[in-house]
Amino acid sequence: MPTGEETKLFEEMMAYKEDVFRICLGFSRNASDAEDLSQDIYLKAYQSLGRIHTPYAVKEWLFRVARTTCLDHRRRAAVRRLFLRRPLGSDEGVERTTPELSAEAGEQLNVLKNAVTRLPGKLREVFVLREYGHLSYQETARTLGIKEGTVMSRLNRARRAVIDRMKEDVHER
Amino acid sequence: MNDEHRDPEFEPIARLIREEEEAALAVFRRRDFGRRVMARLEESKQGKRGRFRLWKILVPTTAALFLIAAGAVLLLHRARISDSGGATRSFISVLQDLPGLAELASRRDSAPGREEDIQNIPQSIRDGLAMAGRQKANEEENVPPPKRALDVPRLSLEKKMAVLFKDRAIERVLVSVREKSKEV
Numbered sequence: 001m002p003t004g005e006e007t008k009l010f011e012e013m014m015a016y017k018e019d020v021f022r023i024c025l026g027f028s029r030n031a032s033d034a035e036d037l038s039q040d041i042y043l044k045a046y047q048s049l050g051r052i053h054t055p056y057a058v059k060e061w062l063f064r065v066a067r068t069t070c071l072d073h074r075r076r077a078a079v080r081r082l083f084l085r086r087p088l089g090s091d092e093g094v095e096r097t098t099p100e101l102s103a104e105a106g107e108q109l110n111v112l113k114n115a116v117t118r119l120p121g122k123l124r125e126v127f128v129l130r131e132y133g134h135l136s137y138q139e140t141a142r143t144l145g146i147k148e149g150t151v152m153s154r155l156n157r158a159r160r161a162v163i164d165r166m167k168e169d170v171h172e173r
Numbered sequence: 174m175n176d177e178h179r180d181p182e183f184e185p186i187a188r189l190i191r192e193e194e195e196a197a198l199a200v201f202r203r204r205d206f207g208r209r210v211m212a213r214l215e216e217s218k219q220g221k222r223g224r225f226r227l228w229k230i231l232v233p234t235t236a237a238l239f240l241i242a243a244g245a246v247l248l249l250h251r252a253r254i255s256d257s258g259g260a261t262r263s264f265i266s267v268l269q270d271l272p273g274l275a276e277l278a279s280r281r282d283s284a285p286g287r288e289e290d291i292q293n294i295p296q297s298i299r300d301g302l303a304m305a306g307r308q309k310a311n312e313e314e315n316v317p318p319p320k321r322a323l324d325v326p327r328l329s330l331e332k333k334m335a336v337l338f339k340d341r342a343i344e345r346v347l348v349s350v351r352e353k354s355k356e357v
Contacts (some may be wrong), residue, residue: 014210021206022197031196031197031200034201036198039213042210046210108189159183160180
């Protein structure tokens, strides 16, 4: 049973629920998966409350949990895809369009999702944390355990790759 | 967010990402995330309690089963040890089943060792016994006699030294005699 201080810490964590959701959205490319992942992250966070020794760094810790949970989810999904022999590209549960988006925006969004999916892992996590999670360079660097300079260079490469791949996709269509 | 070096080509993509986020967040906000998390926490707690309860039943049951199995194995082992004469007993039962032998055995209790009783043993058994006797005699003949150790007298260290000293003295004398003979 968490103590009063731990409960307070958990409430503090809940303040970042939308950031966590956005990060999950960036990794999973699916709103309902993102919500399930966010719940998993908060469950993990709740169960690990007693192990947090630096409450001031709770935000970064939470984002680290979010990142590892999303990567695990992606790995599991890849294994499932392998065993169910689904063709690459037909990612399970990807929402082609959401009611809130127009058909054209939905189409563009699918192109964007494909471009983000095809990013190499290291570029992708920087891209997601920065563009979806709105983390600063410093926060991204701390979450990933890398230097700020590395974050900047990876982010630049990731953006460039996304632009190029989206152009390629539009030309192909 | 210090994105002063952002590629202008990326701007529409960034806008698209914001649109995607807003659309997903609109749905996310409509659902009560906090309540859902709490419900899942409760579920996981109950699941844990259930697992603990199951664990509490499973552990003693497994331990009891293990003890019973161990006891059974031990008893079986003991029974096997005490049943070392089992082969003999089964041999006896086979012999008793042989025609004529059961009758002979019953008579033997009252009057053992009579010649006519021995005559009544079936020929095949007598042949078998005779053959076994011959085989045993052959085996005994073929067994080489145990090797006998050489009869070397056991000397004390003092005596051994004395013998060695004498040997040395004789050797020296012989060497000197040989040298003298050479000179001559």
